[in-house]
Amino acid sequence: MAEAHQAVGFQFTVSTEGIDLHLSREVLKHIYLSGVTSWRKRAIRFKNGILTGVYPASPSSWLVVVVTIMSTMYARIDPSMGMIDRIKKTMPVSDYLTVHTKTLLSAILFATGLWLSLILILRYTLKLLLSYNGWIFEPHGKRSCSTMVWMRLVKLFSGRKPLLYSFQSSLPRLPVPSVKDTIKRYLESVRPLLDDEQYNQMEIVANEFRKYPAPTLQRYLVLKSWWSTNYVSDWWEEYIYLRSRSPIMVNSNFYVMDLLYITPTHRQAARAANAVHAMLQYRRKLERGEHAPMRAQGTVPMCSFQMERIFNTTRIPGIDTDFVQHLKDRKHLVVYHKGRFFRVWLYYGGRHLWPSELEAQFQKILDDPTEPQPGELKLASLTAGERVPWAKARLKYFSQGVNRSSLETIETASFFLTLDDEAHGYEAEKLRSLDLYAKSLLHGKCYDRWFDKSFNLIVYRNGKLGLNAEHSWADAPIVGHMWEYVVATDCFQLGYTEDGHSNGDISKDLPHPIKLQWDIPSQCQGIIERSYTLAKEIADDVDFHGCLFEDFGKGLIKKCRTSPDAFIQLALQLAHFRDKGEFCLTYEASMTRIFKEGRTETVRSCTNESTAFASAMDDPLKSNDKRLELFHKAAEKHQHMYRLAMTGSGIDRHLFCLYIVSKYLGIDSPFLKQVLSEPWRLSTSQTPQQQLNLIDLKRFPKYVSAGGGFGPVADDGYGVSYIIVGEDLITFHISSKFSSPETDSYRFGQNIRQAMLDIQALFMNKENRM
Template sequence: MAEAHQAVAFQFTITPEGIDLHLSHEALHQVYLSGLRSWKKRIVRLKNCVVTGVYPASPSSWLFVVIAILATMYTRSDPSMGLIAKIQEHLPVSQSMSLQCQTVVSAVLFSTLLWLALIFTMKLCLKQLLSYHSWMFEQHGKMSNTTKLWVALVRIFSGRKPLLYSFQGSLPNLPLPAVKDTIKRYLESVRPLMDSSEFERMTSLAKEFESTLGNRLQWYLKLKALWASNYVSDWWEEYVYLRGRSPIMVNSNYYGMDFLYVTPTPVQAARAGNTLHAFLKYRRKLNKEEIKPSRVPGTVIPLCAAQCERIFNTTRIPGEETDTVVHWQDSEYVVVYHRGRYFRLWLYQAGRMLSPREIEHQIQRILDDPSPPAAGEEKLGALTAGDRIPWAQVRKEFFSSGVNKRSLDCIEKAAFFVTLDDDEQGMMGDDPAASLDRYAKSLLHGKCYDRWFDKSFSVVIYKNGKTGLNAEHSWADAPVVAHLWEYVLATDSFQLGYNEEGHCKGDVSPSLPPAQRLTWDIPAQCQERVVQSLSVAQALADDIDFHVFSFRDFGKGRIKKCRISPDAFIQISLQLAYYRNRGMFCLTYEASMTRLFREGRTETVRSCSNESCAFVKALEGGESVEVCRKLFRVASEKHQHLYRMAMTGAGIDRHLFCLYVVSKYLGEESPFLKEVLSEPWRLSTSQTPVQQVELFDLVNHPEYISCGGGFGPVADDGYGVSYIIVGENMINFHISSKHSCPRTDSHKFGAEIKKALLDVAQLMCSDQREPSRTQQNSNQNPQDKKDL
């Protein structure tokens, strides 16, 4: 095989005259270049560690402090107040070091200690400043003098040109709420969901827990909050994600879609070339920490970047009791799946990154490869889609040695996973709505065996040039993946581009070896286990009902003119839609981030509040416009308050979750915690943020908008709703439910959401000018502007 010859650096044979050694200079040159690249990366990492460690100061500031101290000593003054002399007394005696030299060394040591003390002080000051959150609760447009002073100080202590991880050492720890405060907020959140007798019973359980077991459990959490940088995140990752034994496909993994109206090229290999190259560019910026730290939109407040560390080269490894997330430092290849075969595709040659055109060439070679899959190879990925315990047992029994272990290691250590899909997806055909539904289901689960669901993310390139990704959830949350995906889409279309024939730009090196087929030896017993996992996964996938639609009647532009938070507007509309759909209210989950704190992940906003329920009942009960408007304003303010509380560490669910974990460690049973943790989230919602707006010029290129992403339903009888607010005039929704539940229907719920949005807008924004018929038509048919 050609690749085998490429891999041999030297050969030797034993002859009667001795050993005959033949060196391959080209192979050794490749080894040298790869090693050189590796050492360059180590040096960059070391430099970044130093720069990040001393931030908000800079390494060059050390020299300034040393020169300043030496200059003051030259003027016969002692800025150290005798400390330099004390240091000099304790220096080891040396015959070769003069008294003046000892003084200089002592001064340099004092200067270094002073510099480190100043850095520590600056970090501490910045940490205290970032612990101030009252600015979030001030009325919009009215900033207090305290907050103005705080903003100025944050700017001063934040330094200049921070690296990605510069703020990590200055972020505050997640605060631990008091038990009584959490219980009070919990009881308030469930009041509209219970009748008087149920609420009285739950209040009694809560008060009993607060006065007995709660304080004891809280004591352990206080110890953890003092010791750990975040008292929630490690347990959240372990017990919510990694210890789950059900399939992660649909239940945990989520997806992101391509542009809604534009396909940059219909050539599958070309789209793969640009997309993979864009991922590599992002990883290079990530390794050099050149990505700007994420901040709260419109502010200078940094967000935790810890989740970015595991974007690439990361895999979830199955275990019988719990899974583990394993991250490797670097990987120079991806694994590509096509028509039941696995290929290792190297993305670097001689220490350089392959160009988009070269990657396209390599992908086309895979597409043209006529070889059939080996026995048991085609549906091997179904193991990652089924239950976790069988997958862990199969991995241990059949993939712990030999050729299977080598091939599995290759997949798990790859930078990420790539699927070349033979289907065509996207908004197309006579029924674009149905095609979007199929597109969503394809990205969420595919054929149940053509994605590797354990990888940190899998990229899917369709036959018609559409693309998307499927992400594993345990290692990070959706905003981190969305940030990566926005960069890839923008780089693909606006930086790399394509030639007139739809191919990637650039030339191809003639010395590129083809991608390597991974080899397997799958016995019949293992193939039977694969079939069993596939049947479990297929049943789960077939049960998912998905509906994706774009709401174009209005967007955040019109909502803001009504002086309403767009997120509150949508969440209250969802409450109205659910009430109309089911005739009742339900426990509602909205994801909020806690990345204002170190290693922060998410918190729950319980969107179904007393205030939102009062508005819905008033509107459905035929109350006057004035009453309904007033109740909506109150509900909107309440929702914003709940969201801010969650962001600032005063949420409900993560605290109760950690108390429950401690109770299990202690072997204590709590009827209150058991009931709280078993309550179903029948309406699970999340907003996909648009974070890198500077990469997309939606004014001049309105067709380049992302459709966002989605996830499966959390409860068997509930809905999963994801939405993305795109530009000023569009909101995209992704709705999931299960066919097996007769009380849920994603399409009917989508229709209720549309009606609820229009009804709330008519109520609250009736004095705003309606969009013109021309604008409505252009919004409804933007695909006419560009071929799909």
């Protein structure tokens, strides 16, 4: 076999004349270069670990403190107030330690202790400053004097040039809201959805819960918040994601799209090569902690914990629960093409493969004429079906021999790449091009993505890209951060030749891609087929519509002096009311990353104020002035609730954790059962964009992403993801189920469009009258 010959680094023969040893200089050279790279990487990690460990101070500041203490001693001034002398007396008696040496060592030890104490003071001062959340509740552009002073202090104590994890030890913990406040906000959130009798009954149940067992549950939860880093995140990952036994395809995984209007090259292998090389560059900076930390308002640091698991991560199936496997320094990639799996090495001679070399590797896979082995074609559908059959099959059929080796290669890969044999992307002249593109990214053929990997990079035949991401390890902004870097690096740094190939030379000694081998028995093939059948039913039921709203965007909404997010959320409430003739419990995801290991919280966007506004829009007796007044009240209410969620005063994560404690204690709570069983018939999320500002949209207005989306959450509901792109475009990704007679994604998209235009008209009418 070719790979066996390439693996031989030396040969020897034994004869009567002794041992004849033949060494391969080329292999030894690569062994040497690989070792140099490995040690260099360790040295950089060690250095950056020190820089992060002493932040906001720096190693050079230690020298400054030591020199200062030494200088005061020579000036016969004792800044230690006798501590240096006490340290000197504790030193052992030795002929090698003179009095002068002991004095120097004592001074250095004191200076080091003083320096570490100053670092702790700086960190806890910054932590106290970051515990203040009043800035969030102030109107944008109207900062109070106290907030301005606070922001300057945060900047002062934040130091210069922080690394990715520099602020982790200074971030405050997520606070536990009071039970009284949570129940009050909960009752307020369900009031517009219940009639008087239903609401009175809910009020009775909630007040009974507040008396008992809420105080008992709350005490345990407060204890957990003191002991753990974050009282929500570990339980959220375990119980919402990893313990779920239903398929993660469509139900959990989400997708991210490529640039909307631009395709830098139509050569599939070349586009894949640039994207992979950009990801390797991103991973190198990530492993070294060299990315700049994200900051809200450019000042307040956000938690970077989730970023650790972007690469080299796989969700491993289990009988009762899955677990997330994260590794380090994975040097290979697994590529899927037309039913075959290939391993591709990402390093050569101690360096990343150049884009041109990666292109050559991927082109070899595209040109490979071999057929899939029995059971190989739809093997990945195991990751798309129910978790228990996959876990059992993994234990029985993939725990030994070639199957174990090949599966291990996939699960330990940096990430998973699919060279898709279809062509997708947005084409204005094709009515459903965006819909088909989204469905392909969300579920594909149900067997051409490895849904357990942290993310799948999908490269289509026409050069378009996309991602399918597993949700348990992180949330969408983390994936979006990496994706922005990859797309910008691909288009503006790596580039392509005139004929669309990747740039760079190609080494002649690169090892060929290695085709993974499988021995899948007929019983296992039956399990694979059943998983595929179930996954296909789920995929075929997804009704998707991509809606490009180009009438106006963020620019016009800001002129209306309202939040773009509040504007869109109220449009969604109005659209849903027109679509179904009723209001429903609405989920909007917000982030809590200003706290250590924070993830998300729910904003319950359906409020008394939003329902009053939506009802007024179709009430002929209401004037435009009255509608506009109700709009502003609803927008202000929404912004207030969003801010509460961001600052740890949301409703749903608190109630979720109280429920988990009740299950551990064996306490039955009708209130918590009812709360957690309520369906989210409208689930919404805003896709962040321009987190890194690597693309100047004023100079390059066509280099915009279409954002991403997710599958429907409720059988009879809608899932809506939206991205506010630049000043003049908003993209909506709408999903529902064909099996529901109550929903229609295209119809809902048209209702959203009309709702946006109707709200705009309120402001235009007011301007015209003025």
